[in-house]
Amino acid sequence: MTANHLQHSQGIGYDPEWFRTAVFYEALVRGFADSKGSGSGDFTGLIGKLDYLQWLGIDCLWIPPFYASPLRDGGYDISDYTAVLPEFGTLPEFRELITQAHARGIRILIDFPVNHTSDQHPWFQASRSDPEGPYGDFFVWSDDDTKYGDARIIFVDTEVSNWTFDPVRRQFFWHRFFSHQPDLNFENPQVREAILDVVRFWMELGVDGARLDAIPYLFEEEGHNGENHPKTHDYVAEIRKMVDEEFPGRILLAEANQMPHEVVDYFGTEERPECHMCFHFPVMPRLFRSLREEKATPIIDVLAETPPIPPGTQWGTFLRNHDELTLEMVTPEERSAMYSWYALDPRMRANVGIRRRLAPLLDNSRAEIELMHALLLSLPGSPYLYYGDEIGMGENIWLEDRDAVRTPMQWTPDRNAGFSTADPGKLYLPVIQSLVYHHNNVNVEAQMAHSSSLLHWVRAMLHIRKEHPVFGLGTFEVQEVDNDALLAFVRELDDRGEDVDEVVLCVNNVSSRPQAGTIRLPQRFAGASLKDLFGGTGFPTVGDDGSVTLTLGSRDFFWLAVAVA
Numbered sequence: 001m002t003a004n005h006l007q008h009s010q011g012i013g014y015d016p017e018w019f020r021t022a023v024f025y026e027a028l029v030r031g032f033a034d035s036k037g038s039g040s041g042d043f044t045g046l047i048g049k050l051d052y053l054q055w056l057g058i059d060c061l062w063i064p065p066f067y068a069s070p071l072r073d074g075g076y077d078i079s080d081y082t083a084v085l086p087e088f089g090t091l092p093e094f095r096e097l098i099t100q101a102h103a104r105g106i107r108i109l110i111d112f113p114v115n116h117t118s119d120q121h122p123w124f125q126a127s128r129s130d131p132e133g134p135y136g137d138f139f140v141w142s143d144d145d146t147k148y149g150d151a152r153i154i155f156v157d158t159e160v161s162n163w164t165f166d167p168v169r170r171q172f173f174w175h176r177f178f179s180h181q182p183d184l185n186f187e188n189p190q191v192r193e194a195i196l197d198v199v200r201f202w203m204e205l206g207v208d209g210a211r212l213d214a215i216p217y218l219f220e221e222e223g224h225n226g227e228n229h230p231k232t233h234d235y236v237a238e239i240r241k242m243v244d245e246e247f248p249g250r251i252l253l254a255e256a257n258q259m260p261h262e263v264v265d266y267f268g269t270e271e272r273p274e275c276h277m278c279f280h281f282p283v284m285p286r287l288f289r290s291l292r293e294e295k296a297t298p299i300i301d302v303l304a305e306t307p308p309i310p311p312g313t314q315w316g317t318f319l320r321n322h323d324e325l326t327l328e329m330v331t332p333e334e335r336s337a338m339y340s341w342y343a344l345d346p347r348m349r350a351n352v353g354i355r356r357r358l359a360p361l362l363d364n365s366r367a368e369i370e371l372m373h374a375l376l377l378s379l380p381g382s383p384y385l386y387y388g389d390e391i392g393m394g395e396n397i398w399l400e401d402r403d404a405v406r407t408p409m410q411w412t413p414d415r416n417a418g419f420s421t422a423d424p425g426k427l428y429l430p431v432i433q434s435l436v437y438h439h440n441n442v443n444v445e446a447q448m449a450h451s452s453s454l455l456h457w458v459r460a461m462l463h464i465r466k467e468h469p470v471f472g473l474g475t476f477e478v479q480e481v482d483n484d485a486l487l488a489f490v491r492e493l494d495d496r497g498e499d500v501d502e503v504v505l506c507v508n509n510v511s512s513r514p515q516a517g518t519i520r521l522p523q524r525f526a527g528a529s530l531k532d533l534f535g536g537t538g539f540p541t542v543g544d545d546g547s548v549t550l551t552l553g554s555r556d557f558f559w560l561a562v563a564v565a
């Protein structure tokens with residue numbers, strides 16, 4: 001065991017299942033806190049905010065790319081996989097971030113775009129100028145732009161083809177995303193080895209896991225759509241094998257924006273595991289749809305379509321992140337309904353999705369924001385929060401692309417929202433100026449100062465969730481209700497010999513009106529008493545026939561401890 005391994009396990013303790021009950025928080029280094037007055041956030045600024053994240057109740061910090069990059073795609077265009085972006089700080093400062101986070105019991109999940117590099121990466125520069133050289137075969141080159149025609153274009157707002165002509169090599173190169181992001185050639189064993197070495201590099205430094213960005217797109221083949229190719233799964237399993245052997249306890253998270261039956265393949269099997277976690281993309285838009293249709297059916301249906309996952313794995317769930325609210329995994333009818341509810345202004349749209357933040361999507365309705373968080377925190381999976389959503393930050397649709405949702409974190413009502421001491425004109429993006437979401441109104445300092453703020457509410461919810469491992473580890477069973485505005489489900493954790501067995505009944509009213517409904521629970525719950533998880537208030541006892549009738553206010557929810565008679 002190396003010094004780094006030892007330090008890692010001492011700081012936060014070895015727990016191979018930590019991610020199954022964790023709460024994750026995504027913070028952009030660039031957007032969180034600027035310690036140097038440069039106008040851009042940095043590692044030292046982020047370190048300075050770890051106490052805040054610990055207070056909030058975060059278990060793991062997900063940091064999107066911070067590597068050397070021309071920043072034409074928010075850092076997902078890497079020009080050196082083992083260097084950090086100088087404006088964010090130095091490698092020792094990054095190491096300090098890990099140390100300081102671990103000291104506070106917070107793990108670090110890094111982001112790892114493996115499918116492609118920046119066109120400024122030396123591998124690509126060498127590949128285009130020296131086709132016969134050591135990097136000549138590192139990218140996907142072709143004499144024409146007709147191959148792999150079954151692969152869809154993902155960034156439809158900017159790209160017209162997945163091929164771009166390179167005037168230096170005088171060939172076309174393949175790219176699933178921006179034309180400045182050439183895809184690596186994973187058929188080349190040297191590429192596969194180089195990427196494994198990069199994962200090793202960061203895990204040696206002590207990070208706790210890696211989000212595998214855009215993972216479905218690694219391999220392409222004629223006649224195949226270039227998504228979820230069997231060779232891609234073989235390679236993910238290879239990465240996992242290396243991690244298990246060399247860095248036990250560290251995790252891999254798949255960012256696979258795919259249908260439920262396809263995304264589960266990224267968990268692999270018990271015999272040949274792939275990722276510990278996968279984002280559940282399809283459930284997210286159904287939460288938003290349920291709210292507007294005022295019916296629980298979209299959520300119930302998508303979860304029914306979700307196959308079981310292997311033991312010891314976990315879904316990653318989210319409401320918002322640094323990208324657009326993606327609508328790739330919904331039907332055309334659902335997509336146009338979502339646009340009509342949530343993106344009436346065309347500037348709110350990006351590619352196949354909506355570039356808005358949580359609070360404005362929900363018209364700043366406190367009841368809707370609370371209900372969506374309650375669902376996120378009680379449905380199966382480990383939740384991922386997006387920085388600023390805990391205080392109800394707004395977006396700026398007049399900025400380009402997904403920058404709309406990447407503006408500086410609002411800490412105080414002061415200049416630059418307390419994010420930076422720089423001249424406001426020097427900020428990497430302007431702070432939000434809109435009437436409702438201006439930092440005069442929406443900031444951490446003010447919300448910390450009053451106990452009924454959204455911030456305090458989110459914090460209280462995270463702490464309740466932490467006290468009840470059933471939300472991370474328990475089974476999930478939808479219950480029959482005679483009112484389709486109500487979503488009722490039972491989370492249940494069997495006695496694992498650790499005195500943690502627990503049953504919780506969650507009832508959610510997705511309608512804008514008060515609703516009553518009779519929930520039909522399994523007969524074994526007949527006569528059970530129900531007690532509110534927050535205040536301990538007693539609720540009606542479950543009847544002898546297993547049914548219980550409850551009334552909920554508009555967008556209300558209950559988390560009820562079930563004590564079997």
Ligand SMILES: OC[C@H]1O[C@H](O[C@H]2O[C@H](CO)[C@@H](O)[C@H](O)[C@H]2O)[C@H](O)[C@@H](O)[C@@H]1O
Pocket residue numbers: 073074076077113154177213214215255257322323324326328351
């Ligand atoms: O590196 C390219 C992109 O990779 C991720 O993309 C994902 O987001 C896309 C929407 O913005 C989505 O359509 C795609 O399926 C995903 O792989 C990353 O999160 C993006 O920020 C990045 O541009």
Ligand SMILES: [Ca+2]
Pocket residue numbers: 115176183184217218219220
């Ligand atoms: Ca590829």
